[in-house]
Amino acid sequence: MGASVSSHELTDGSRVAVVGGGPAGSLVGYFLRRMASRAELDLAVDIYEPRDFSKAGPAGCNMCGGIVSESLVQMLAVEGIILPDTVVRRGIESYVLHTDVGSAAIRSPVEERRIAALYRGGGPKGSNVGQWGSFDAFLLGLAVQAGCRHIPARVTGLEWAADRRPLVRTADGEGGIYELLVGAVGVNSPALSLFRDLGVGLEAPKTSKTFIAEIPLGQEAVEKHLGSAMHAFLLDLPRLQFAALIPKGDYVTVCALGRDLDPETMTRFLASPPVRACLPGDWDLPAMACRCRPAINVGPRGALYGDRVVLVGDCGVSRLYKDGIGAAYRAAKACAVAAFCRGVSRQDFARSYAPRCRKMVIDNTLGKFMFACSAVVTKVPFLQNAMLSMTRAEQASGSVRNDMSMVLWDLFTGSAPYAEILVRASSPRFLGTFAWHAATSLLRSSGRAGRDNGRS
Ligand SMILES: Cc1cc2nc3c(=O)[nH]c(=O)nc-3n(C[C@H](O)[C@H](O)[C@H](O)COP(=O)(O)OP(=O)(O)OC[C@H]3O[C@@H](n4cnc5c(N)ncnc54)[C@H](O)[C@@H]3O)c2cc1C
Incomplete structure (x- = not known):
């Protein structure tokens, strides 16, 4: 265990409830169990997830574009997690x-x-599931392999037991008292109000x-x-x-x-x-x-943690518009490390989990600015032309100077933090080249307008 010992430590025989077995929940469970087995600690992790991800259509689906960013593919590979061909x-x-x-x-x-x-589930409604696998089923399977228990039930009640430990209830009588409650219910679930009603300031994010x-x-x-x-x-x-x-x-x-x-x-x-x-x-x-x-999550509204309770993934902080699954991975790892190495009190999460969340919030502010800039570009044809001609020139030259191509690629695939993209997009070389393409496209369009006027 970590150096700082708190009265809220996870110890031998501790129990953790994870509500929601999407990417955030499965990965929190996976990381907690992996750290516990390395430390030879008997830590029970129950993941409550009612959805059968092997089903096609809404019953198995966590509604998403289904793009897994390059950065996440690489981070998973570093963990030894390789996406199977049947899932991609x-x-x-x-x-x-x-x-x-x-x-x-x-x-x-x-x-x-x-x-x-x-696909997050078995595929679109009416499709033939056949040999294909679901991404969320794959991650939940990893968590189970790591020693988590999957409880296929919807959580219907959360409250505090007499000793201020969280108590979880389901409609069919599953549940119990835990040392830590992890909320990973996303933003499309009525369960968000159960967390709010715990009375420690947790709030559903803005959507x-x-x-x-x-x-x-x-x-x-x-x-x-x-x-x-x-x-x-x-x-x-x-x-x-x-x-x-x-x-x-x-x-x-x-x-x-x-x-x-x-x-x-x-x-x-x-x-x-x-x-x-x-x-x-x-x-x-x-x-x-x-x-x-x-x-979709567009920003947090309330607290993200309290004593013995923490929100991860979409119901906490996510990345704005892009790479939500990658953001869930990063938050899940930070949350598991905080809980396991430091403890599960509000102060422990404030010290160890909050900095990762703050970093994401700051990056999202830069992302908002970048999307506002791209909205301006879409309204001004000569700027659109400049963006396209700079991209085409880079792609045709095959040079290593792929300034606009890299900025657009990373912006739309979510493969780099917004801060990194903004630094590249504000370099003198990028701005100079873009200004040159903008001036050329402005001259071209005013020349075209002049010719049209002459003709009429
Ligand atoms: C239109 C759209 C497109 C997107 N495209 C992409 C993309 O291409 N790439 C990308 O990386 N991200 C994308 N995202 C974001 C991505 O979907 C989320 O960031 C990601 O799903 C977050 O994972 P999560 O585990 O936090 O939440 P979720 O995936 O929402 O999982 C929450 C889980 O909690 C379970 N649950 C809910 N209530 C209860 C309850 N009471 N008891 C037990 N379990 C419960 C649900 O069944 C669900 O399985 C997109 C989002 C939207 C809206």
Whole structure:
């Protein structure tokens, strides 16, 4: 155990309840059990998760675009966790950025890095699960292999026992008293109010409504129209921040993020020429297509921990818009290390877990600024042209100077912290080259306007 000994230490025979077996919950359990077995400590970890991730459709799904960032693939590999081929539906090797004025293809900046496209559950409603595996089932399986107990039940009650230890209840009588309660219920669960009602200042985070749909195109059409590229869209549509078409086997996942997206914005997005150009001519979203409007975490509101209770993953702090699973991994590891090495009191989490959360909150502020800048670019055609022409020039030259390509790649795949991307995007070389492309595109468009006026 760590140097600092607290009266709230996890010791031999301690019990931890993890509510929610998505990535955050499974990984907290996995890390806790791994540290316990190395220290030869008898630590019981119960993960409460009612969802059967092997099922296709909403019953098995934790609603997500299903992109696992390069940085997460690498971090998992360092832990000895390799994503099985049956879980990765597609390796994404490039992406194509579409704007209202044109598009540009960007290859993975570092050839050996790959991002993975997968399903969190068994796949879209009505799909054939066949040989495919679910990402969340894979992670929960790892936690169970590490010694966690999976309790397939929904938690319906949380309270404090007489000795101020947390008490967990389920509808079918499972539950008990624990030394530590970990909340990992995401942002789409009514269980958030159970944590608020514990009365230690925990609050559901701020959220925004998003949109996901699964388009059944068939393998051949997916290959022909999208290949191994993720198609990202920066379009001038109200409320829409960013959207993507992600190829996965027989399906294409449509994933859109923004400010409380409504069905009308999504209809306009799907009918827009850049999206139509990526799909077969006669295509229409079938009425029965698997679709949902999940909430996404856009910032914490209250406390993230108290004595013997802590929130991780989406119900705590996540990364803004991108790499939520990577953020869940980082938070889960920080939470497990804090609880195991320091203790489970409020002060222990304040010392050991809070700095990681603060870092993410600060990075998200920079991310907000970067997305605000990209929203400005989408409204000004000559800036869109400048962004595309700088990207195309870099891709055509094959040079190592991939300034714009790297910034866009990392911004849209979530492969680097926003702070790192912002530093690169504010370098004199980046700004100088962008200004040159902007001036050229402005001159070109004013020359074109002059010729048009002369003709009329
Ligand atoms: C539209 C959209 C697209 C996204 N795309 C991506 C992407 O491409 N890549 C990426 O990295 N991230 C993406 N994310 C973010 C990602 O989905 C989340 O960051 C991630 O799922 C967080 O994991 P989690 O374990 O905290 O929560 P969740 O995945 O939401 O898991 C919470 C779990 O808690 C369980 N639970 C809830 N209530 C109870 C209860 N009462 N008792 C027991 N269990 C309970 C649920 O069944 C669920 O399994 C996207 C999010 C949205 C909304």
